[in-house]
Amino acid sequence: MNEQEAAALFGALSNDDRLRVIRALVRAGPDGLAAGEIAEAIGASPSRASFHLSTLSEAGFVHAERQARSLRYRVDFDRIGALMRFLLEECCAGHPDLRSCCGS
Amino acid sequence: MNEQEAAALFGALSNDDRLRVIRALVRAGPDGLAAGEIAEAIGASPSRASFHLSTLSEAGFVHAERQARSLRYRVDFDRIGALMRFLLEECCAGHPDLRSCCGS
DNA sequence: CTTTCATTTCAAGTTACGTTGAAATAATAT
DNA sequence: ATATTATTTCAACGTAACTTGAAATGAAAG
Numbered sequence: 001m002n003e004q005e006a007a008a009l010f011g012a013l014s015n016d017d018r019l020r021v022i023r024a025l026v027r028a029g030p031d032g033l034a035a036g037e038i039a040e041a042i043g044a045s046p047s048r049a050s051f052h053l054s055t056l057s058e059a060g061f062v063h064a065e066r067q068a069r070s071l072r073y074r075v076d077f078d079r080i081g082a083l084m085r086f087l088l089e090e091c092c093a094g095h096p097d098l099r100s101c102c103g104s
Numbered sequence: 105m106n107e108q109e110a111a112a113l114f115g116a117l118s119n120d121d122r123l124r125v126i127r128a129l130v131r132a133g134p135d136g137l138a139a140g141e142i143a144e145a146i147g148a149s150p151s152r153a154s155f156h157l158s159t160l161s162e163a164g165f166v167h168a169e170r171q172a173r174s175l176r177y178r179v180d181f182d183r184i185g186a187l188m189r190f191l192l193e194e195c196c197a198g199h200p201d202l203r204s205c206c207g208s
Numbered sequence: 209c210t211t212t213c214a215t216t217t218c219a220a221g222t223t224a225c226g227t228t229g230a231a232a233t234a235a236t237a238t
Numbered sequence: 239a240t241a242t243t244a245t246t247t248c249a250a251c252g253t254a255a256c257t258t259g260a261a262a263t264g265a266a267a268g
Contacts, residue, residue, distance in 0.1 A: 007118050014111050016106075027197070078205060084202070091127050
């Protein structure tokens with residue numbers, strides 16, 4: 001991961017609707033949620049939710065799988081972890097002040 | 105910290121020039137760097153660096169202090185840590201997969 | 209095969225962000 | 239006071255992101 005990729009991933013997180021999407025998917029657990037359920041969970045129109053989901057999906061934070069008529073989305077913790085690790089290790093050189101801050 | 109504030113902070117990190125600013129300030133240590141030194145470090149014009157610094161400053165990731173003719177900037181690890189903690193604890197409910205990912 | 213349901217794509221308008229160079233401010237030295 | 243250095247602010251432009259509603263796609267049921 002380089003600065004440019006990390007910047008793009010931070011961009012995918014720079015929207016409160018999308019943060020709520022992640023939160024809803026985390027709460028939902030391994031089964032994930034269908035796109036329509038997500039739209040309802042964050043109080044957005046289907047097309048708006050779809051737009052945010054495609055942004056998150058392109059960033060790799062979520063993945064979709066078709067299940068009958070629905071597209072079921074799941075969160076990818078590895079991808080979020082990779083970004084946090086970049087910020088902590090590459091960007092901040094694993095500085096102790098940040099490690100302790102982050103509860104490590 | 106709520107979703108809206110966190111989203112704004114992620115927005116401040118969603119630019120590779122600004123990530124390089126943070127990196128340069130981390131490397132510089134407690135003494136920080138003058139705005140002009142930062143501009144040179146990231147290969148940007150003074151006005152462009154100033155623009156990015158004001159974005160980072162507004163987000164609270166850096167702080168400035170005048171020293172003679174120069175404005176000396178320092179990184180705020182607490183602020184970065186607060187954002188990481190939000191992502192880990194609030195947004196992802198302290199999920200074990202993410203904790204381990206992040207080296208805790 | 210037609211209808212229905214779930215979701216995405218598209219086009220249009222609005223808003224926000226990034227870049228540039230010139231002008232303005234702030235502090236210091238002569 | 240004036241000049242010099244460091245930095246920011248401003249205006250203007252181009253580009254990217256967001257929102258909305260309507261149309262299009264994909265899958266399944268009757």
